[in-house]
Amino acid sequence: MAIIEMFFWWYASGWAVFAQKTKSFLSNIIDFFSMNSLIRTLFKPFRQISAETANENASLDLKFHMFIDRLISRFIGFATRLVLLVAGLFLILVGGTISLVLIIIWPLVPLMPIIGLVLTIMGVTL
Amino acid sequence: MSHSFEFDSKNPRVHKAYQKRIFNSPAVLLFNFIILVVLLAGGGVLFYFKSCFCWLLFGCSAFPIVFMFWVKNSLSEIPIKNSQKFTDLISEDLLLLLNEKMTPTDLVRILPKTRSGLFLMVRFELPKSFFEQIGGLLPAATEPIYDSACKIRQETQSEEITGAILAVAIIENLPNYEQILSQLKLSIHDLYQGITWYNYLNGLVKGGRKTLHTGGIARDFAFGYTPTLEHFALNLSVRYMGTNERIQQAENKEIIEKIIHTFSHTGRQNVALVGAYGSGRSTLVSSFAETLMNADSKIPNSLKYRQIYALDAPSLISAAKNSGEIEYLMIKILNEIYSARNIILCLDNAHLFFEEGPGSVDIANLLVPVLEAGKIRIIMIMDDQKFLEISAKNPNLTNLLNKIVVTPTDQNETIKILMDQVPYFEHQKNVIYTFKSLLEAYRLSKQYIHDIEMPGKAKLLLESSASFAENGLVTETSVQNTIERTYGVKIKVAEDNEDRETLLNLENLIHARMVDQVEAVSAVSNALRRAAAGVKNQSRPIGTFLFLGPTGVGKTELAKTLSEVYFNGENNIIRIDMNEFVEASDVSRLIKDGAKDSLSLTAQVIKQPFAVVLLDEIEKAHPSVLTTLLQVLDEGVLRDERNREVSFRDTIIIATSNAGANEIRKHIAEGKKIDDFKEVLIEKMINDGEFKPEFLNRFDEICLFKPLSKEDLMQVLDLMIASTNKTLSSQKISVKLSDEAKQILIEKGYDPKMGARPMRRIVQKTVENFVATAILSGIAKPGSTLTISATEINIS
Numbered sequence: 023m024a025i026i027e028m029f030f031w032w033y034a035s036g037w038a039v040f041a042q043k044t045k046s047f048l049s050n051i052i053d054f055f056s057m058n059s060l061i062r063t064l065f066k067p068f069r070q071i072s073a074e075t076a077n078e079n080a081s082l083d084l085k086f087h088m089f090i091d092r093l094i095s096r097f098i099g100f101a102t103r104l105v106l107l108v109a110g111l112f113l114i115l116v117g118g119t120i121s122l123v124l125i126i127i128w129p130l131v132p133l134m135p136i137i138g139l140v141l142t143i144m145g146v147t148l
Numbered sequence: 149m150s151h152s153f154e155f156d157s158k159n160p161r162v163h164k165a166y167q168k169r170i171f172n173s174p175a176v177l178l179f180n181f182i183i184l185v186v187l188l189a190g191g192g193v194l195f196y197f198k199s200c201f202c203w204l205l206f207g208c209s210a211f212p213i214v215f216m217f218w219v220k221n222s223l224s225e226i227p228i229k230n231s232q233k234f235t236d237l238i239s240e241d242l243l244l245l246l247n248e249k250m251t252p253t254d255l256v257r258i259l260p261k262t263r264s265g266l267f268l269m270v271r272f273e274l275p276k277s278f279f280e281q282i283g284g285l286l287p288a289a290t291e292p293i294y295d296s297a298c299k300i301r302q303e304t305q306s307e308e309i310t311g312a313i314l315a316v317a318i319i320e321n322l323p324n325y326e327q328i329l330s331q332l333k334l335s336i337h338d339l340y341q342g343i344t345w346y347n348y349l350n351g352l353v354k355g356g357r358k359t360l361h362t363g364g365i366a367r368d369f370a371f372g373y374t375p376t377l378e379h380f381a382l383n384l385s386v387r388y389m390g391t392n393e394r395i396q397q398a399e400n401k402e403i404i405e406k407i408i409h410t411f412s413h414t415g416r417q418n419v420a421l422v423g424a425y426g427s428g429r430s431t432l433v434s435s436f437a438e439t440l441m442n443a444d445s446k447i448p449n450s451l452k453y454r455q456i457y458a459l460d461a462p463s464l465i466s467a468a469k470n471s472g473e474i475e476y477l478m479i480k481i482l483n484e485i486y487s488a489r490n491i492i493l494c495l496d497n498a499h500l501f502f503e504e505g506p507g508s509v510d511i512a513n514l515l516v517p518v519l520e521a522g523k524i525r526i527i528m529i530m531d532d533q534k535f536l537e538i539s540a541k542n543p544n545l546t547n548l549l550n551k552i553v554v555t556p557t558d559q560n561e562t563i564k565i566l567m568d569q570v571p572y573f574e575h576q577k578n579v580i581y582t583f584k585s586l587l588e589a590y591r592l593s594k595q596y597i598h599d600i601e602m603p604g605k606a607k608l609l610l611e612s613s614a615s616f617a618e619n620g621l622v623t624e625t626s627v628q629n630t631i632e633r634t635y636g637v638k639i640k641v642a643e644d645n646e647d648r649e650t651l652l653n654l655e656n657l658i659h660a661r662m663v664d665q666v667e668a669v670s671a672v673s674n675a676l677r678r679a680a681a682g683v684k685n686q687s688r689p690i691g692t693f694l695f696l697g698p699t700g701v702g703k704t705e706l707a708k709t710l711s712e713v714y715f716n717g718e719n720n721i722i723r724i725d726m727n728e729f730v731e732a733s734d735v736s737r738l739i740k741d742g743a744k745d746s747l748s749l750t751a752q753v754i755k756q757p758f759a760v761v762l763l764d765e766i767e768k769a770h771p772s773v774l775t776t777l778l779q780v781l782d783e784g785v786l787r788d789e790r791n792r793e794v795s796f797r798d799t800i801i802i803a804t805s806n807a808g809a810n811e812i813r814k815h816i817a818e819g820k821k822i823d824d825f826k827e828v829l830i831e832k833m834i835n836d837g838e839f840k841p842e843f844l845n846r847f848d849e850i851c852l853f854k855p856l857s858k859e860d861l862m863q864v865l866d867l868m869i870a871s872t873n874k875t876l877s878s879q880k881i882s883v884k885l886s887d888e889a890k891q892i893l894i895e896k897g898y899d900p901k902m903g904a905r906p907m908r909r910i911v912q913k914t915v916e917n918f919v920a921t922a923i924l925s926g927i928a929k930p931g932s933t934l935t936i937s938a939t940e941i942n943i944s
Contacts, residue, residue, distance in 0.1 A: 024167060028218045039221050046359070053443060056364035059453075063370035070372030070487050099369065106366050131210050138207020145200045 029132055037128055044121035048114055055110030060103045067092055068099030152233040153294040155246045159235040161226055165243035168223040177219070184212035228308045234294045237301060238309045239264070252286035252293055255318060262311025264346045269315070271583045272334060272342055273623065279315075285322050293317045304343045312343050333584065333624075342583055345567045352571065360390050361443035363453045372488035374457075376480045380464045381457035384437040384494065400432050403552055407436050410550045411492070411525055412448040418519055418526045420498070420546070422535045423554030426604020428565070429529045432554065433458075433494055436527075456492045456527070457485075461500040465509055474509050482514065485524045498528035502538050502545070512542045519548045556601040562590050565603040566610060577614035584624040585613060592631045592639065598754055598792050636720070637758040637798050638680075651680050654713065661709045662702045663863040667822060668695060668851035669706065675800065675848060676714055689784045692801045692846065694766070696829075697853025698809035700903020704762065707802045711760045715800075720759040722752045722799075726769035734769075735776050739788045750788040758798045766803040767838055774843050781846035803847070807838045813855050813900060822852045855900050862894055864904045868911045876919065880930035883919055888938035 052058070072091035080088075130137070156162070170176065191205035226243065229236035238246070245258040256279040259265035268274065287293070296317035297309045306313060316339045319325050329335055403421075411417050421429045437456040439445045459481070468474040485491040495501050500508040501515075518524055528549060530538070539546040557565060566586045574580060589610040590602075597605040609630060616626040616633075628639050650657065654673040655666075662669075675691030678684045695703040711721040729738060742751030753761065763769075763777070780786045784797035808829050815825040830850060834841050844850060856864065865885075873882050885893070893914065897907035918936055922928040 024171070027167075028214065028222075031218055031222045032214060036218065036221065040217075050359055050361075053361040054364045056366035056369075059363065059370065060366050066370045068369060070370070070489060103366065103369065132214055134207040134210030135204075136207070138203040138205070141203035141207070142200050146203060147198045147200050148195070 032132055033129060037125070040128060041125060044118075044125065047117060047121070051110060051113050051117060055106055055113070057107065057110050060107050060110075064100060064103050064107075065096055066099055067095035068102060071095045071098075152235075153291045153298065154234060155238075155248055155250070155290070155294070156233065156235045157248055159233070161229070161235060161238075162243050164223065164226050165240055168219075168226065168240070169244060171215075171219045172223055177216070180212045180215055184209055184216075187212070232298070234298065234309070237298065239311070242309065242311060242314065250290055252288075252290055252318065252321070253283045255290060255293060255314060256280070256283050256286070259311055259315050259318075262314075264313075264343075264350075265311025265315050267346050267349075268312040268339070268342050270580060270621075271345070272332075272339065273582055273584065274315075274332070278332075279318070282319070282322055282328070286318065287321055293321050296320050300340070300343065304340055304347070306343060306347050310343070310346065312346050316340070316343060338583060338587075341563065345583070348567060349571060362389055362441055363443055367453050368490065371490035372484065374481075374484040374488050374491060376477065377457055377459075377484050377488075377491065380467070380477070380481065381459045381493075383455060384434055384458055385441050385455035388434045388438040389441040390438070400428060400435070400554070403432055403554060404436050404439060406552055407432075407527070408439070408447055408451065410552075411454075412451055416519075416548055416550055417522065418528075418549045420528045420530065420535060420549040420551045421554055422530060422532055422551055424531050424556060424601035426600035426602065426608075427554045427556045428603060429554050430496060433496075433527060433529065454490050454492055454525075456494050458494040458496050459501075461495075461497070461509060462507055465507065471509070475511075475514060478511050478514050482518055482524060486518075492525045492527060494527045494529070496529045498530040499534040499538060502542060512545050516542070516544050516548070519545070557603045559590055562603040562606050563587065566590070566606055569607055569610070573611055573614060577611075577617075579614045579617040579620050579622050581610065581622045582624070585610065585622045585627050588624040588627040589613065592627060595795050595797065596631055596635050596637060596757060598794070635757055638715075639798070647680070650713065651677050657713045658706070658709050661712070661867065662705045663856065663860045663867065665702050665706065665851075665853050668693070668703075668853060671849040671851055672706065672710055672800065672802075676710075687784060687797065688782070689780070689796045690798065690800045692781045692848045693803070694844065694847045694850045695802060695804045695853055696808050696850060697806070697812055698855050698901065698903055699806055700905035701853040701856055702904070703802075703804040703853055704764065707760050707762045707804075710800060710802075715759055720756060721762055722749070722756060722759050723762045723764060724749055725764050726767075726773070726803075727765050729769045729773045732770050732772040735772050736789065738773060738776060739786060741788060741790050748788075750786055750792075750794045753786075753794050753796055753799065754788075757795060761796065761799045761801045763801065763803040765805060767805040767807045771840070774840070778843065778846055808833055808852075812852055816854050822854060826850075826852055856903050858894055858898055861898055861904065861907060862890065864907055865890060865893055865897075865911070868908065869915065872911070872915060872919070879923070881919070881923065881928050881932055881934065883915065883934045883936065885915070886935060886937045889936050889940070892938050 072088065072095045187205050187209035191202045191209065194202035194205060226240050228238075231237075235243075239262070241262045242258075245261055246255075259279060260269060260276060269276070269279075293314070294317070297313050300306075300313050300316055300320070301309050304313070316336070319329070319339065320336065322328060326336065329339075407419055410419050421432060423429050433456060439447060440451055440454050440456070443452070464474060464477060468477055485493055501511050502508075504510050515526075519526065535546065535551070563586055566589065570581045570586070586606075589606045593605040593609040594602065597609060600608065609627060610622075612634070613622050613626045613630045616622070616629040618626065631637055631639060654676060655669050658669050658673065672691060672693060675684075675693075679690040684690060695706070697703060708718050708721060712718045715721070724738075728734070737745065738749045740748035740751065742748065742754055745751060746755075749761070753759070766774070769777075776786070780796050781801065784799075785793050785795055788794055811825070811829050811832065812822075815829075816822075829852070830844065833839050834844065869883065869885060876882060893907070893910055897904075897910040899906045915936060918940055919928065919934060922934055928934055
């Protein structure tokens with residue numbers, strides 16, 4: 023009786039529960055890697071280093087130096103964020119793909135013993 | 149939807165609950181795990197040896213995986229169903245405990261087996277025996293109880309019917325349940341609050357399982373470094389991140405929304421949280437900090453992950469050598485805040501930053517231009533008075549702030565906040581708080597704790613009460629003990645035999661120290677008995693008495709005796725000589741702040757709330773002083789110059805006066821009794837303008853003291869000799885007077901105008917001098933008794 027209920031659940035709400043868990047897992051990755059912040063602030067200076075802007079009366083030389091400082095800071099920020107973005111995206115991609123595969127093969131999982139039996143009877147070896 | 153108030157054992161939820169009990173047990177899960185490991189390991193070995201049977205084992209390993217997933221997801225929770233059927237609405241533990249054949253008595257028996265039922269029994273001190281005793285009073289069938297349970301669930305907005313709800317439903321089905329509960333000092337409303345309390349704690353446990361989103365590892369990449377700020381300030385955001393329970397029940401959500409609104413709109417983005425100490429201002433800031441750090445909270449993006457730093461004035465001052473250095477540090481900190489772009493600065497006790505003095509620094513000149521330019525966001529915490537002072541000194545500064553008033557909480561809100569706080573105290577102190585301890589903490593802190601407002605003072609008392617827990621349980625008595633030990637107040641209704649004996653024999657105990665004045669002694673004794681039995685008006689002093697009579701007849705002595713007998717010693721007397729309050733301006737001295745004058749009436753009562761307050765020679769006080777005292781006599785409270793309410797509700801107020809002394813002497817000399825002329829005398833005093841009628845009417849009793857007769861004086865003499873003997877007892881010497889000697893002393897010491905006072909002097913000059921000489925000359929040795937004869941008295 024319990025086995026029937028278990029399989030019934032597997033093909034009904036179990037599938038949805040797994041999809042929900044996958045979504046939650048991906049959302050945790052997005053939060054862990056601060057993906058939203060990274061994308062929103064991709065070109066911002068890193069930790070606001072040299073983020074001040076020169077006032078209007080500053081000399082051209084100073085303005086130029088500050089511009090260069092800011093540019094470097096933005097570049098460091100961009101590079102750091104990009105590394106994290108790539109790492110996060112990679113994990114999302116891997117996790118997402120595995121989850122997708124699992125969602126697709128979900129109906130087959132309870133049939134695995136039968137598949138195994140068939141393969142055994144067929145005498146498949148690698 | 150059809151209603152069904154029966155338990156249905158065929159309901160799928162019941163079936164699922166049993167499945168959960170079996171399959172979700174550690175033994176079954178471990179067995180399942182072992183099977184999985186064996187199948188995978190076996191499959192691996194066979195695969196290595198190229199056996200085709202490996203596929204069978206690998207395939208079969210899917211079964212334990214499916215099982216595990218099913219148990220952990222399908223059976224982990226058994227949600228209630230959206231129906232009106234009783235079985236669809238009950239909690240998991242009840243599903244396993246109920247059956248169709250159950251009687252109400254059986255229901256009573258299963259209550260302690262449910263977590264919530266046990267919670268209610270412990271928190272409300274409802275012992276198992278209580279439920280056993282009420283078993284016989286219950287209805288024959290369970291349906292009415294189930295019906296009540298469904299209604300209580302709706303009324304308390306509970307998700308499911310728990311053991312606690314069932315327990316309350318059982319109690320509600322008792323005839324005269326209100327009377328039964330009142331015997332336990334409880335009401336049905338209290339039990340409903342208990343259900344809400346359990347639901348709240350249960351919600352905390354469930355909420356704790358959720359994954360918290362706090363922005364991730366790159367959250368602060370776009371914000372600047374703040375090394376100087378980090379050194380001199382506490383990061384509240386990091387400290388309170390993830391403690392989402394702090395704001396779940398606090399009734400201050402509205403204020404947090406106001407703060408969010410202020411910070412997310414254009415214009416002045418600065419807040420002044422103005423309220424009394426203890427009213428929850430700092431908790432609000434902590435809750436706000438926590439809200440900003442929670443990625444799932446519904447706040448504008450511009451506020452998300454903004455961090456609140458509380459600047460520490462003392463560490464800033466101690467780090468700088470002079471005011472110039474402080475300014476330098478402050479400029480550095482403000483620059484960092486501006487550059488970082490994610491900081492909200494919090495100035496707790498903000499007045500410390502706007503005044504010069506030890507432990508404070510004035511940064512108004514630095515801050516105002518920064519705030520005017522809208523460069524940084526700031527929260528200031530201060531009380532009303534300090535806000536007014538800062539306003540007067542720096543109107544520009546306060547104009548830049550959005551004032552949000554934080555008011556002290558009322559009883560309902562305070563109890564909710566205490567429920568909120570109790571899990572932390574219980575965790576820290578390893579105790580369990582009962583519901584009545586929460587109510588008592590509110591009641592007693594309101595009455596006895598000053599300088600701090602609700603809910604702070606109730607929290608403070610509740611936390612301190614953990615030291616008085618008995619068997620790990622903090623009860624109403626623990627809270628009372630805390631107040632009694634800390635404030636020296638007697639608040640418990642007389643319980644032990646010794647206390648009762650004292651109260652019942654109060655007149656005798658008083659007469660052991662003073663002579664006659666039966667009327668006055670009886671009046672004060674009755675007042676004390678009323679207070680000790682808990683029948684006195686709680687919003688008035690224990691008793692208020694006006695003692696009228698000639699000098700030296702025992703008015704002050706009665707006050708002292710009372711203090712000795714009932715108020716834990718003669719020192720518990722607050723004596724105010726009213727002849728020092730003869731000007732209208734003296735009112736301010738009466739209510740002066742304790743920090744400035746420790747001898748003001750209010751300061752002394754704050755320090756000693758359980759005492760006799762003796763207002764000596766009241767007739768000499770200025771009418772304005774008497775008017776000030778009207779409120780004390782009437783309501784038992786007086787506001788001091790800081791507008792703090794000082795409670796006189798645990799004092800006996802005795803005012804003494806010599807007014808009418810001549811009339812009393814005259815009437816007594818004519819052979820009249822006190823009752824014969826009391827009314828006439830009081831009327832005369834009013835007509836003569838000695839006292840105003842509204843003042844006299846405020847006293848519970850006006851007691852007339854009659855002059856002492858020679859017979860009375862003989863008793864007074866005996867008391868004085870007894871007192872001398874008490875003093876000499878350490879030297880093991882005693883003294884006694886012959887009858888003739890006593891007669892001589894009475895003749896010499898009797899003065900109807902002065903009462904017993906001359907007698908005191910005579911005894912000093914004769915008896916005490918004689919004894920002193922005898923001791924010094926070696927006549928009186930330890931163990932000896934000196935007998936003083938008439939001759940020796942005459943010589944002395």
